[in-house]
Amino acid sequence: MMRKAYQEELASIGDRLVEMANLVGSAIGRATTALLDTDLELAESVIAADAKVDDLQRDLENQAIAVLARQQPVATDLRIVVTSLRMSADLERCGDLAEHVAKLARMRYPEQAIPRDLRRTILEMGQLAQRLMAQAAEVVLTQDIDAALQVEKDDDRMDELHRMIFQHLMDDRWQHGVETAVDVTLVGRYYERFADHAVSVARRVVYLVTGERVDELITDRPA
Amino acid sequence: MMRKAYQEELASIGDRLVEMANLVGSAIGRATTALLDTDLELAESVIAADAKVDDLQRDLENQAIAVLARQQPVATDLRIVVTSLRMSADLERCGDLAEHVAKLARMRYPEQAIPRDLRRTILEMGQLAQRLMAQAAEVVLTQDIDAALQVEKDDDRMDELHRMIFQHLMDDRWQHGVETAVDVTLVGRYYERFADHAVSVARRVVYLVTGERVDELITDRPA
Numbered sequence: 001m002m003r004k005a006y007q008e009e010l011a012s013i014g015d016r017l018v019e020m021a022n023l024v025g026s027a028i029g030r031a032t033t034a035l036l037d038t039d040l041e042l043a044e045s046v047i048a049a050d051a052k053v054d055d056l057q058r059d060l061e062n063q064a065i066a067v068l069a070r071q072q073p074v075a076t077d078l079r080i081v082v083t084s085l086r087m088s089a090d091l092e093r094c095g096d097l098a099e100h101v102a103k104l105a106r107m108r109y110p111e112q113a114i115p116r117d118l119r120r121t122i123l124e125m126g127q128l129a130q131r132l133m134a135q136a137a138e139v140v141l142t143q144d145i146d147a148a149l150q151v152e153k154d155d156d157r158m159d160e161l162h163r164m165i166f167q168h169l170m171d172d173r174w175q176h177g178v179e180t181a182v183d184v185t186l187v188g189r190y191y192e193r194f195a196d197h198a199v200s201v202a203r204r205v206v207y208l209v210t211g212e213r214v215d216e217l218i219t220d221r222p223a
Numbered sequence: 224m225m226r227k228a229y230q231e232e233l234a235s236i237g238d239r240l241v242e243m244a245n246l247v248g249s250a251i252g253r254a255t256t257a258l259l260d261t262d263l264e265l266a267e268s269v270i271a272a273d274a275k276v277d278d279l280q281r282d283l284e285n286q287a288i289a290v291l292a293r294q295q296p297v298a299t300d301l302r303i304v305v306t307s308l309r310m311s312a313d314l315e316r317c318g319d320l321a322e323h324v325a326k327l328a329r330m331r332y333p334e335q336a337i338p339r340d341l342r343r344t345i346l347e348m349g350q351l352a353q354r355l356m357a358q359a360a361e362v363v364l365t366q367d368i369d370a371a372l373q374v375e376k377d378d379d380r381m382d383e384l385h386r387m388i389f390q391h392l393m394d395d396r397w398q399h400g401v402e403t404a405v406d407v408t409l410v411g412r413y414y415e416r417f418a419d420h421a422v423s424v425a426r427r428v429v430y431l432v433t434g435e436r437v438d439e440l441i442t443d444r445p446a
Contacts, residue, residue, distance in 0.1 A: 065305055072295040082288055085305065089312060170402050178397050178404045185408045
């Protein structure tokens, strides 16, 4: 009976993590749309919705502490609870980053923050960020190691896009002025950090399941 | 006996947190010097030293998990351990941010990354970041609530400096080109984030000790 209640509590923590991942994945997608379409209403809704993510994180933290106190898990179960706390911190931060993108859209409204020649790159970053988070959520749900390694691999594209933005900024033909350069620098960093946190969530699952860090796994495997 | 071993383990976790805070406080100070003096050797040493911070964080996490498993703390003691995990994540991130500053110094070497008219502001940001971290370490050690609220207050100056940088960047008279604007944007953000994490460490102590969030405390108090 104790055991069953405990498994239910663990499952409920997992559900909350997946719910957080879904929320922040949706938030980064909508923030990107708000930014590229100069949609003030959408930007405001993303900003307002972040409170829900913060609430979920607080709930999850309290729930994890309650599980630790009541069930006093050891070994793997204990690591699951502790790791969940770390993952919820990653996801909470992703919510903040989506909010930052939306706030930039709001700050520049009704102007376009992103110049025409970078819109495609920013769109791809936004979509990729959303996709990486959906993959991370799936990894939390399924504990599928190959899917987790795929998140890692797909994040390489984010780094590539981030480098492309910098090349563009450093190009002598940059004509959009310093204000836009600052905006693009920050927004590029928001997407890159968002993706890093999605990768981090997937990595933590790998470590939980295999006890090995991702670098070790990748080195061990045939290419 | 059990109780004594437990108190010792908690104290040792606290010592590790303070050690981490000291390391990252020193790192941000040295990274700032490396950046402003274009000192490549110093930059390299900051970059190399971050591995030590990462190791400490891993040790602290393992130690916290061991305490949870062996001692199965409840109530306040449990919150102390869980909060320590969160604080160690804040501090680990601060180490990364100091490393980012050092990497910028290295990337631009032997050029100056920071233009003359912003050096004073960046120096103040670096010194303030180091000071805020020293204060946060002291708060961890002493659990002094007033000192924690002071960290919060002193961080206002960081926000002010960060705004000054943006005003400078947006000024039509900016003559340092886009590359420098991008560097200054990122480095400004690194310091601001570093300070946020120092504030976060202090806030977590306040919450542990009083059970109240800082906002509530500040609202309750006479100005």
